[in-house]
Amino acid sequence: MLTTRLDLARIRAARRDIDPIFLDTPLYQCDALGRELGCTVSIKLETANPVRSFKARGTELFATLLAGHGGTAAVCASAGNLGQALGWSGRRRGLDVTVVASRRAPAAKLDRIHALGAELELVDGDFEAARERAVSIAQQRGVRLLEDSLDIETCEGAATIGLELADRAPSFDAVLIALGGGAMATGVGYVLKTLSPDVEVICVQPLGAPALTRSWHQRRVVTTDSTDTIADGVAGRYPIPAVLDDLLAVADDAVLVREASIVTGMRMLLERAGQVVEPSAALGVAAVLEDRDRFAGRHVATIICGSNVDLDAYHHWVRT
Structure with a gap:
């Protein structure tokens, strides 16, 4: 096993x-x-x-559980795809979603995150810099942090x-x-x-x-x-x-x-x-x-x- x-x-x-x-x-x-x-x-x-x-398969689970426990907001770091997926799943469940991404992320991915109604914050540096900022936002606002692969x-x-x-x-x-x-x-x-x-x-x-x-x-x-x-x-x-x-x-x-x-x-x-x-x-x-x-x-x-x-x-x- x-x-x-x-x-x-x-x-x-x-x-x-x-x-x-x-x-x-x-x-x-x-x-x-x-x-x-x-x-x-x-x-x-x-x-x-x-x-x-494929990312929405995971964000659908995450958003369902968060909303079911009374959560109203979530934040994640994303190279682009996770942010879109969380934006889509969160919008369907009335969650406020914040996505932190690198300024170097593909513009097409960033535009689609915006289009899905998520708040988008850009940082200098790479994905790891975005992840550090997402942790900080979660702590400051008292909202749920979604960490890809860890959650x-x-x-x-x-x-x-x-x-x-x-x-x-x-x-x-x-x-x-x-x-x-x-x-x-x-x-x-x-x-x-x-x-x-x-x-x-x-x-x-x-x-x-x-x-x-x-x-x-x-x-x-x-x-x-x-x-x-x-x-x-x-x-x-x-x-x-x-x-x-x-x-x-x-x-x-x-x-x-x-x-x-x-x-x-x-x-x-x-x-x-x-x-x-x-x-x-x-x-x-x-x-x-x-x-x-x-x-x-x-x-x-x-x-x-x-x-x-x-x-x-x-x-x-x-x-x-």
Whole structure:
């Protein structure tokens, strides 16, 4: 039995609190992409919802519990997607939502946070600076702080993706999961290792933001002084110890990929699957590109986790 913070019964129950619009996202075998990569590839489209990422699965749980206990406000730090998701879930439940983000976050993500009615505060520095400011706001205002990956709702919300994959898992040899703070990797990994233990769970992170991958390999928290990647959604520097413990229990491997492979993966998803994705969503494809022999002849599934991308930057990347 796996020893983690997650619970399968709670994950199954979570489906009742998550708006069905975020559940049962498309999952299909993409033959054109598979022919290009030399293996069978299925893609799970977590972009097919109002906030264009998987994050709302977790914020739906969080906002339901907060409102149910009489809470009226919440604050989070976000690279962009979590803020949109919390704005969407909070607005539906009458919560006042504040999102703290880096000024360097993609403008498209910041604009959508505004559009959802959340208060947006920008800080200099990276995501870690935003996280420090969010903690300060929560203390000053006496409101609930949502910490992605640390708050179990974010992990167990994401874990409902695993339930949907597990229904088809006998056909998969491996599932490739983008690794940032760890909510999706620990959630999906936990469900798969509980229900379909033969499926290999492989986490993928950019070489320019390697903190949690290095931590997994060294079995201790490893921090970095900076990040350097276009995959802003997974660019953390300080892994959370409890999340690392969960990840060690459910991940079979954690790999790092180069920026050039991420860009190629984005281009291939556009040309072979018709999907405009943000860099984090192409990490699984990048992992296959960098180790074709490992995946040759196998059936891999990869989670397309977000499509909130700045179009000017996107056009530059895919045309380079």
